[in-house]
Structures are given as structure tokens and as C-alpha cells.
Amino acid sequence: MSDVLTEVRFWAQVLTDAKRTVICSPDLESRCKGYIEARGLGYLITVKVSPFAPDNCLYVMDECVMQAELNRKVMS
Numbered sequence: 001m002s003d004v005l006t007e008v009r010f011w012a013q014v015l016t017d018a019k020r021t022v023i024c025s026p027d028l029e030s031r032c033k034g035y036i037e038a039r040g041l042g043y044l045i046t047v048k049v050s051p052f053a054p055d056n057c058l059y060v061m062d063e064c065v066m067q068a069e070l071n072r073k074v075m076s
Contacts, residue, residue: 015043015044016064017064018044019044019045019046019062019063019064020044020045020046020060020061020062021045021046021047021048021060021061021062021063022036022045022046022047022048022058022059022060023048023049023050023053023058023059023060023061024047024048024049024050024053024057024058024059025049025050025051025053025054025055025057026049026051027055028053028055028058029047029049032047032058033047
């Protein structure tokens with residue numbers, strides 16, 4: 001039974017590690033969301049809008065890594 005539990009934990013970690021956030025301009029929001037949803041990736045990729053993002057750029061970030069780095073800096 002522990003093998004099944006180990007496998008479930010492994011795949012849960014894989015899905016968590018695969019999550020990304022796309023930051024885009026307000027003009028690109030619907031296009032980005034449509035592209036992601038059309039490919040069935042809505043559970044992995046979140047789209048956030050920023051008025052500071054240029055119209056010709058998308059930023060892809062791993063929020064878990066950003067939080068871990070922030071925590072590391074705060075603790076040191």
C-alpha cells in the first residue's frame with residue numbers, strides 16, 4: 001500500500017511543480033486564456049494581467065519558486 005501512496009505523492013508533486021503563471025497586458029488577456037483553455041492547460045497555467053506588462057511580451061513565472069526564494073531571503 002505504501003507504493004500506491006508514494007506514487008500518488010509523486011504525481012501530486014509533479015503537478016504542483018508544473019504550475020506556472022503567465023503575466024500579460026490587458027490587451028492579451030483573452031487571447032492568452034483562450035489559447036490555454038483550448039489546449040486543456042487551465043489546471044496548470046494561470047493568467048494574470050498587469051498594466052505594466054508590455055503589449056508585445058508575456059512573462060511566465062513559477063510562483064512556488066518565487067515564494068521559496070522570498071522565504072529564503074527573509075530567513076537569512
